[in-house]
Amino acid sequence: MTPAKILNDLVTSAASAKSHFEVWWAQASEAKPSLAGVMNRYSDFFRASADAHYTAFFVYLAHLFDKRTDSSSIPTYLNAVGTTLEPKKLASLRVEFDALAIRAAPLITARHKSVAHIDARLSEKDIFAPLNITWNQVRDIAYDSAKLVAKLAGTTDLGSIGIPRDRRLIESTLKLIEALPRRRV
16 A cells, blocks of 8 residues: 555545536536426436436545545545655644544435445435535535645646546536437437
């Protein structure tokens, strides 16, 4: 397990979490109500797509915060590079990660109860209610996680490491939905 391998995995997970969130958000929120008709026309596809993107978002985001020492996660990466970074820089990165991990904790709970292990007693609404988190906060956590991974990679330009700019996939998804035929062809 080398720092380079872990960092590559983190970039993949951060890019994937952000991408899947944006595609899901475009379908679940921004496309409605103006594009609901065309989405209803292709409802089987959009139901499957929304579920796949929702699930993938939670899986990839959880990778970043995994506490297992054999997993490619931000804590594992910080431990792997700990002896090579200036102590103040390492301490600063740990403080930034710890604050982000506190914000992400409700999402890890949601992933655990609604994706990885489906709670037999609770609905998705029941799972999210006590977490007291909005979808805007969820988006901000995904975006901030990607920014932290970019920082670990030594850049502030997310695009340079393959992480799409904010809202890029929301815009692309909406354009794709708009381009679908509205009537039978």
